[in-house]
Amino acid sequence: MTPGDESLRADAIVVGTGAGGGPAATALAEAGLDVLVLESGARHETRDFDGEPATMLPRLMKATTVPDSGMELYAGACVGGSTVVNDALCWRPPPEVLARWRDEYGLRGLEDSDFSRYADAVWQQVHATPTGPGDLSRNARLLERGAQRLGWVGEAMARNVRGCAHLGLCNLGCPTGAKQSALLTWVPRAERAGARVQPRTRVERVLVEAGRVRGVEARRLDAATGQAGDLLRWESPLVVLAAGVLETPALLLRSGIPAGAGLQFHSSVSVTARFPERVYGFYGPTMSYAVTEFSDVHGRQGPGFMLENVTVAPMTTAASLPGFGPALEHAMAALPHLARTVVVLRDETRGRLTIDRQGTAVVSYAPVPHDLERLRLAIRQLARLYLAAGAEEVWLPIEGLAPIRREAELGGLDRVALTPRDFTLLYAVHLFGGANMSATPQTGACDEFGRVWGVRGLYVSDASCLPSNTGANPQITIMANALRIADGSALASGPRRASRRRHSSVSS
Amino acid sequence: MNAGPLSQEAVEKALTALHRRGFLQLAGAVAATTLFPSGCGAVPSELVPPSERVPFVLSERGYATFQAFSMSLVGPALAREIRTRALDPASAADAWVARQPALARTLGQGLVVLEWGVWPLLAKWRPFTALGDAERERVLARLAVSRIELLRDLYRGLKSLATLAVYTDPAARRVLGHPGPFVAEGIALAMQPLPVRSRVGGGDASGSHE
Numbered sequence: 157m158t159p160g161d162e163s164l165r166a167d168a169i170v171v172g173t174g175a176g177g178g179p180a181a182t183a184l185a186e187a188g189l190d191v192l193v194l195e196s197g198a199r200h201e202t203r204d205f206d207g208e209p210a211t212m213l214p215r216l217m218k219a220t221t222v223p224d225s226g227m228e229l230y231a232g233a234c235v236g237g238s239t240v241v242n243d244a245l246c247w248r249p250p251p252e253v254l255a256r257w258r259d260e261y262g263l264r265g266l267e268d269s270d271f272s273r274y275a276d277a278v279w280q281q282v283h284a285t286p287t288g289p290g291d292l293s294r295n296a297r298l299l300e301r302g303a304q305r306l307g308w309v310g311e312a313m314a315r316n317v318r319g320c321a322h323l324g325l326c327n328l329g330c331p332t333g334a335k336q337s338a339l340l341t342w343v344p345r346a347e348r349a350g351a352r353v354q355p356r357t358r359v360e361r362v363l364v365e366a367g368r369v370r371g372v373e374a375r376r377l378d379a380a381t382g383q384a385g386d387l388l389r390w391e392s393p394l395v396v397l398a399a400g401v402l403e404t405p406a407l408l409l410r411s412g413i414p415a416g417a418g419l420q421f422h423s424s425v426s427v428t429a430r431f432p433e434r435v436y437g438f439y440g441p442t443m444s445y446a447v448t449e450f451s452d453v454h455g456r457q458g459p460g461f462m463l464e465n466v467t468v469a470p471m472t473t474a475a476s477l478p479g480f481g482p483a484l485e486h487a488m489a490a491l492p493h494l495a496r497t498v499v500v501l502r503d504e505t506r507g508r509l510t511i512d513r514q515g516t517a518v519v520s521y522a523p524v525p526h527d528l529e530r531l532r533l534a535i536r537q538l539a540r541l542y543l544a545a546g547a548e549e550v551w552l553p554i555e556g557l558a559p560i561r562r563e564a565e566l567g568g569l570d571r572v573a574l575t576p577r578d579f580t581l582l583y584a585v586h587l588f589g590g591a592n593m594s595a596t597p598q599t600g601a602c603d604e605f606g607r608v609w610g611v612r613g614l615y616v617s618d619a620s621c622l623p624s625n626t627g628a629n630p631q632i633t634i635m636a637n638a639l640r641i642a643d644g645s646a647l648a649s650g651p652r653r654a655s656r657r658r659h660s661s662v663s664s
Numbered sequence: 665m666n667a668g669p670l671s672q673e674a675v676e677k678a679l680t681a682l683h684r685r686g687f688l689q690l691a692g693a694v695a696a697t698t699l700f701p702s703g704c705g706a707v708p709s710e711l712v713p714p715s716e717r718v719p720f721v722l723s724e725r726g727y728a729t730f731q732a733f734s735m736s737l738v739g740p741a742l743a744r745e746i747r748t749r750a751l752d753p754a755s756a757a758d759a760w761v762a763r764q765p766a767l768a769r770t771l772g773q774g775l776v777v778l779e780w781g782v783w784p785l786l787a788k789w790r791p792f793t794a795l796g797d798a799e800r801e802r803v804l805a806r807l808a809v810s811r812i813e814l815l816r817d818l819y820r821g822l823k824s825l826a827t828l829a830v831y832t833d834p835a836a837r838r839v840l841g842h843p844g845p846f847v848a849e850g851i852a853l854a855m856q857p858l859p860v861r862s863r864v865g866g867g868d869a870s871g872s873h874e
């Protein structure tokens with residue numbers, strides 16, 4: 157088969173089915189458009205999720221290492237995107253961040269009331285639910301106990317679940333179907349409205365002629381081997397990109413459209429502590445309680461990080477512990493007694509995404525000293541918290557540091573001249589930017605309605621169009637923004653289609 | 665043969681001068697010339713791949729090097745499981761990286777560096793797989809906090825893959841005291857309130873050790 161000899165048409169093409177693609181496909185389909193959704197990952201159902209990392213991780217996730225800092229980035233790679241592997245935590249869009257996007261980035265269209273309307277619709281659709289005391293695991297309660305003893309503010313975070321069975325497998329796809337990921341919410345809803353979802357179809361390039369989008373070029377991926385097939389051409393006057401931060405900017409660049417600047421993450425490291433009682437931190441919701449004392453959103457004015465309890469899954473725990481051999485064995489032998497918390501830092505660093513000669517994304521992101529110092533502060537505070545909660549031993553995520561048993565031993569942390577490579581595992585799962593919304597074509601890739609500068613009919617609706625990080629777990633903000641953008645693009649898609657408009661996505 | 669009067673610092677300085685990619689390419693090129701054997705001659709039998717192994721990207725020597733690294737990383741108890749082949753991290757890693765060709769090349773090169781790059785770290789002209797447990801641990805200790813970014817990357821990269829290969833294997837759970845997924849009593853315990861303990865000083869004096 158030669159390039160271009162399979163030609164398919166749709167009113168709209170959405171690329172990606174995660175937090176940015178699922179809501180966009182739903183809004184466009186419910187507006188009456190014939191929507192084609194192209195997704196590079198495979199489609200798995202709840203019954204396929206067996207809770208075994210060895211089978212689930214390669215099917216559901218992809219990891220990327222940043223060459224200039226050794227930082228690890230993780231994202232979902234299946235129908236439902238990162239929402240299938242995420243921890244189900246829900247925060248409403250922080251008002252301070254929206255204000256900053258309006259005032260500092262000149263995105264005047266991002267009105268609070270408007271955004272709230274979309275956030276409400278998302279909250280309802282994904283079944284974001286307050287986490288009650290019965291849903292707090294021992295792992296979470298130890299974080300809460302330490303915070304209370306130090307007089308720090310914290311709260312149980314809402315989660316998008318229905319009848320959570322506390323298995324602790326949220327990062328491996330939820331085997332009970334409790335987690336209301338895009339796979340179980342937005343994607344089926346879009347399909348009910350007529351959207352056609354094509355898994356295992358990787359979009360390579362956007363087709364542009366005379367300043368107008370004409371469609372995309374994509375390849376089907378073989379189910380058994382993952383091998384890419386021939387280049388196919390799909391035509392549409394409306395294309396919405398939602399392939400995630402590691403792909404949407406690369407797709408634009410491969411299409412000759414400027415992008416890639418302004419990447420920003422929430423950097424994460426984790427601290428592990430051993431308690432006398434059994435914690436069984438590998439069970440229970442993977443995350444559920446946050447110390448917000450040091451946050452700088454939702455009314456707080458701290459240095460800009462949250463501390464959130466995280467699962468004590470053997471692999472990630474071992475990877476974040478310092479040391480090896482007998483030292484690692486000593487820590488891992490205490491697995492049933494370990495608690496762990498992750499730092500979620502609102503980075504100030506800005507990075508860049510470029511593509512290599514094959515068109516593959518290359519991320520450059522070197523944490524600035526201020527971010528490294530705040531990570532040091534966060535680690536110190538977490539160690540203090542765990543000691544206050546009664547920990548017998550605390551491991552800091554820095555290679556070469558021995559575990560500590562009392563606050564006086566924290567001096568070693570201060571003496572390390574921190575570089576990104578000193579951390580056992582420095583990573584990010586909250587990725588933003590690279591195709592930023594901006595007030596002018598010189599400062600970003602698209603305008604405040606997600607319209608790519610200079611290409612009519614081309615939109616971005618995922619985390620890559622957010623102009624900065626959010627300081628809180630971002631899926632609700634991404635989904636709300638995607639609905640807002642898709643509603644606008646549906647309206648803008650012409651009188652013929654507008655007349656077929658059935659109902660707005662906000663009235664779910 | 666040993667490295668004579670070359671100090672650790674001098675070697676590190678010399679290596680720092682090598683561009684990161686250039687160094688890895690060099691290692692790859694050297695491996696390709698077969699100057700360093702990729703077969704398993706003179707490798708301890710416990711590290712030799714089983715005959716029924718289906719190789720993907722790791723050479724026999726690469727397999728043995730990864731197996732040796734994993735044993736040193738995880739400590740004696742899990743190393744015993746690797747020795748008896750209840751755990752086979754090299755096969756798991758091999759299958760894993762086979763899905764990512766770019767990573768496969770880097771892994772192969774990294775293992776060549778580890779296997780044949782011992783002398784600047786220990787002043788011993790022997791491959792990593794031929795070292796005793798204590799010497800291998802000394803190599804890891806040097807790599808982990810080396811001032812050379814490349815060597816630290818090598819340690820982190822191999823650690824990350826070895827932890828993935830070892831700790832996601834159900835056979836490791838028994839040693840770790842992890843009952844496995846879906847165990848109702850375990851889940852119930854994890855969700856029970858914490859036992860009330862008396863508090864002494866800044867931390868807790870442990871009351872209940874349930």
Ligand SMILES: Cc1cc2nc3c(=O)[nH]c(=O)nc-3n(C[C@H](O)[C@H](O)[C@H](O)COP(=O)(O)OP(=O)(O)OC[C@H]3O[C@@H](n4cnc5c(N)ncnc54)[C@H](O)[C@@H]3O)c2cc1C
Pocket residue numbers: 171172173174175176177194195196197230231232233234235236237238239241242243244245246247327357358359360398399400401403404407585586587618619620628629630631632634
């Ligand atoms: C492990 C983990 C835990 C997290 N926990 C939370 C949490 O608890 N709460 C929270 O708020 N946020 C969490 N997040 C973050 C949140 O899930 C993401 O920020 C969000 O899903 C990003 O949305 P997105 O649409 O930009 O990308 P994604 O949701 O990742 O979707 C992108 C989709 O595009 C597809 N794709 C990529 N390239 C192509 C291509 N070329 N052609 C076709 N399709 C393509 C991908 O396969 C993927 O399905 C977590 C993320 C991870 C990875």
Ligand code: SF4
Pocket residue numbers: 244317319320321322323324325326327329330331332333334335440441442
């Ligand atoms: S804790 Fe278990 S049941 Fe609950 S959402 Fe996570 S995987 Fe699903």
